[in-house]
Structure formats: C-alpha cells, structure tokens
Amino acid sequence: MYDMILQQKKVLEDKINDAVKKYPDNQLVKEWKNKVNDLFTEVSASEEPEQSQWWYDNEAEIERTLILATTNKQFDNSPLAKCSIQMSQEYADFANRSGTKSFKNTPPSKMEMPIPLSVVPFNKDEHWVSRRGYRPRMKSEYLKSPYVIRAVDIIKGVPRQEKRVAEWIFSLQGDPNDIVFHTLDGFSAQRFHMESFFPTCELFGHVIDCWSQVLNLDESKRAPESPLRVYCKTDVTNSYLESGLTESQRKDKFIENLVLSIEDMDASLRFVGLLFLPIIRSFHIFLFVINLQQPEFVIVDNSKVDDPDGERYGQLPQIIKEYIVDYLKSQNHPKAEMFSHVMPHRLEMPWRTINNSIDCAGFKNESSAQDDQLVKLRTKYLYKILTHEYNVQKDYVLQKVDEFHKIPSKQRSQMLAIAKEEIHRRLDVLS
Numbered sequence: 396m397y398d399m400i401l402q403q404k405k406v407l408e409d410k411i412n413d414a415v416k417k418y419p420d421n422q423l424v425k426e427w428k429n430k431v432n433d434l435f436t437e438v439s440a441s442e443e444p445e446q447s448q449w450w451y452d453n454e455a456e457i458e459r460t461l462i463l464a465t466t467n468k469q470f471d472n473s474p475l476a477k478c479s480i481q482m483s484q485e486y487a488d489f490a491n492r493s494g495t496k497s498f499k500n501t502p503p504s505k506m507e508m509p510i511p512l513s514v515v516p517f518n519k520d521e522h523w524v525s526r527r528g529y530r531p532r533m534k535s536e537y538l539k540s541p542y543v544i545r546a547v548d549i550i551k552g553v554p555r556q557e558k559r560v561a562e563w564i565f566s567l568q569g570d571p572n573d574i575v576f577h578t579l580d581g582f583s584a585q586r587f588h589m590e591s592f593f594p595t596c597e598l599f600g601h602v603i604d605c606w607s608q609v610l611n612l613d614e615s616k617r618a619p620e621s622p623l624r625v626y627c628k629t630d631v632t633n634s635y636l637e638s639g640l641t642e643s644q645r646k647d648k649f650i651e652n653l654v655l656s657i658e659d660m661d662a663s664l665r666f667v668g669l670l671f672l673p674i675i676r677s678f679h680i681f682l683f684v685i686n687l688q689q690p691e692f693v694i695v696d697n698s699k700v701d702d703p704d705g706e707r708y709g710q711l712p713q714i715i716k717e718y719i720v721d722y723l724k725s726q727n728h729p730k731a732e733m734f735s736h737v738m739p740h741r742l743e744m745p746w747r748t749i750n751n752s753i754d755c756a757g758f759k760n761e762s763s764a765q766d767d768q769l770v771k772l773r774t775k776y777l778y779k780i781l782t783h784e785y786n787v788q789k790d791y792v793l794q795k796v797d798e799f800h801k802i803p804s805k806q807r808s809q810m811l812a813i814a815k816e817e818i819h820r821r822l823d824v825l826s
Contacts, residue, residue, distance in 0.1 A: 557778040567814040604628040622668020690734040712739035
C-alpha cells in the first residue's frame with residue numbers, strides 16, 4: 396500500500412505541475428495545487444514523534460484484528476485483513492512475543508528486535524521505491540463502485556441548472572471560438588461546437604469526440620467487475636474513409652488510431668471488453684460496438700429505412716472487422732479466432748425512425764414524445780460535458796452562465812428568440 400501511495404503521489408504531483416505550467420492563472424488548478432500540498436505535507440526527520448501515532452490511530456482495529464488472527468476467525472469486516480491474513484498473523488506472532496503496549500509505544504527506529512516488514516509503519520522520508528511512469532486516469536479500487544451512475548437519465552425532468560447552461564450556450568453570446576471545454580491532456584472544444592446541441596441542428600463530429608472523452612474519463616470510476624469500455628473518437632474510423640490512402644495505409648492508420656485510443660485509457664487490448672466506434676458517413680452518424688469478451692459486432696443506427704442493397708454501410712463493417720481480426724491475431728488475443736467468425740448485424744430497436752435523420756438515440760417510438768425526449772437529452776449531454784470534473788474551463792463556463800442570467804428576464808427572452816432564428820445560419824457558416 397505504501398509503494399502504491401508513493402507511485403500515485405508522483406503521478407499526482409507531475410500532473411499538477413504540468414497543469415500549473417499550462418494554466419498558471421487558473422483558479423481551479425491553484426486550488427488543486429494547494430490540496431495536493433496539504434495532502435502530502437511531510438514531517439521532517441528531526442520531528443519524529445515520541446510515540447508511534449499510527450498504532451494509536453488504529454488501536455481498536457489492530458486489537459480486533461489481533462484477536463481474529465489468534466483465534467483463526469474470518470476477517471469479513473476488517474480493512475487491515477484485506478491486505479493479507481499473513482500480515483495479521485505475523486503481527487499477532489510478533490506482538491505476542493514483544494507485548495502490544497511496549498510495541499505500540501516504541502518508535503520504529505528504537506525497536507531492539509527485528510520487526511516483520513509487513514507490519515512496519517514506514518518512515519515517510521525513505522523514498523527508495525522505484526516509480527512507474529505517468530498513469531493518467533486509473534483510480535483506487537476504493538473509489539470505484541457498481542453504484543456510480545454514469546448513464547444520462549432522460550426519465551426525470553431537466554433541472555434548472557442544466558437549462559441555465561443550455562440557454563447561455565444557445566443565446567449565441569460571446570465569441571464562437573471561445574474555448575468552453577478543455578482537459579489536461581490537451582483536448583478542447585469551442586463554443587460553436589456546443590451550439591450545435593441546439594434542437595434540430597446537426598451535431599459537429601467534434602461534439603461526438605467530446606462525449607467520447609467524457610465517457611472515457613468516467614470509465615475510471617467503473618466497478619472492478621465491470622468490463623473496460625473504450626469510446627473511440629471519430630478519427631479512428633474516418634481514417635478508412637480517406638480516399639487518398641491505399642488500402643494498406645488505411646489499415647495501418649486505423650490500427651494506429653485504435654491503439655492510441657486504448658493506450659489513452661492506460662489499458663491493454665487484452666483487457667478491453669467493449670469498443671465503441673462512431674461512424675460519420677454520408678451526413679449520417681451510427682455506431683459500431685465491438686464486444687471482445689463475448690465476440691459480437693453490432694451496428695447501432697436510429698434509421699429503420701429499408702436498406703436491402705446495403706448501401707448505407709457499404710463494405711465498411713466487414714472491412715473494419717477484418718482490420719480488427721488481423722490486429723487481434725498479431726497480438727495473440729485469446730478471442731481472435733472466435734471474433735473472425737462473427738457477422739456484423741444491426742441492432743433491432745423499436746424506437747428507430749424514418750423521418751428523423753438528425754438524432755441517433757434510443758427512446759420512445761417516433762412521435763412528438765420522442766422529440767421532447769431528444770431535446771431533453773441534448774440539454775443533458777451539453778451540461779454533462781461542460782460541467783464535467785475534468786473540464787478545466789468549468790469555472791469559466793459557470794461564471795458566464797451566472798452573468799447571462801443576471802440580465803433581466805425580458806431581455807434574455809428577446810436574446811434567445813433572436814438566437815433561435817440565427818443559430819442555424821451561424822453554424823452553417825462555421826461548418
């Protein structure tokens with residue numbers, strides 16, 4: 396545990412220092428810098444306490460674990476015993492020889508007899524541990540939970556704060572090139588990208604990339620038993636559609652972008668459960684979902700227009716499958732052979748549409764009720780992206796939202812009415 400804390404300490408300090416260099420005046424970065432400093436404030440070697448405080452802080456749990464260890468009982472509720480029963484038993488044997496009271500009250504440096512390594516409260520000044528490289532987003536198991544809800548809920552209404560953020564974006568106030576979404580790894584989006592969330596507007600492909608970024612960041616919160624999902628950006632599959640490349644170049648570029656997507660998750664292909672590949676083709680957006688644990692290739696598409704000749708997807712599903720199979724085999728993936736026999740198929744969903752070619756999502760059957768759900772979903776997606784914990788611009792966005800809503804209500808309504816008439820034209824020019 397000590398080794399792990401030191402490794403994560405180095406990662407956190409490096410990340411904060413990089414952030415300070417890039418955004419020296421950002422208030423959020425300053426706050427995090429102070430938090431990290433407070434968290435890892437160290438006591439100098441000359442200030443060694445008279446007694447080993449660690450034993451006092453954990454006295455009740457140590458005594459309970461000692462009793463359990465010496466009576467060979469289960470450790471169901473003991474956080475100490477989750478490390479290993481050997482540690483608890485080794486401590487029990489040692490404590491029985493030395494006496495727990497004298498053991499607790501003696502600083503480690505003044506112990507006269509050898510102390511089992513597994514029970515030593517380490518001196519924080521001994522930085523001898525070899526440190527691993529930068530590991531960006533993986534959280535401790537204690538921060539992961541099957542009860543963390545990551546899905547966007549469209550059953551409930553749209554909260555007031557979500558509406559406020561959407562109104563500010565759709566008011567067209569401010570420079571369309573203002574950065575409103577930016578992560579510490581350098582990915583960013585401008586205001587006009589987010590304006591395309593306006594109902595009936597065609598979303599910019601970059602917005603899909605923002606959503607992929609948010610979903611990948613949220614993967615760090617998944618429960619340990621949950622399969623790892625990798626949400627690729629549109630450039631992974633768009634590489635195939637670049638007609639100027641040879642077939643070999645397309646394959647190489649696809650694999651290169653796919654590998655980068657997986658590496659961004661600090662993961663190995665062998666441990667990826669699901670791959671999500673957004674496709675933009677002929678002004679239509681659909682999704683390839685690749686299941687690598689239980690091999691399957693699913694196409695998610697909102698359209699239920701008949702496509703008997705397969706013109707909508709062309710050879711793309713089969714080509715992408717062949718690329719993935721070749722790469723799986725090159726990596727000796729255990730499911731490579733099984734996946735090679737999978738046939739891509741379209742997911743049949745009752746909410747697929749005929750007239751709506753703009754919104755691709757799953758709800759009630761095509762109707763005015765579905766239209767209402769789609770408006771609600773766009774608002775919620777917009778809010779989640781802009782207020783995500785990893786968005787460095789979050790404070791800036793919320794400040795601008797507050798400033799906009801200080802404008803008198805009647806004037807705001809007029810601004811929104813004018814923006815409603817102008818927004819399609821503005822986005823057409825910017826696209």
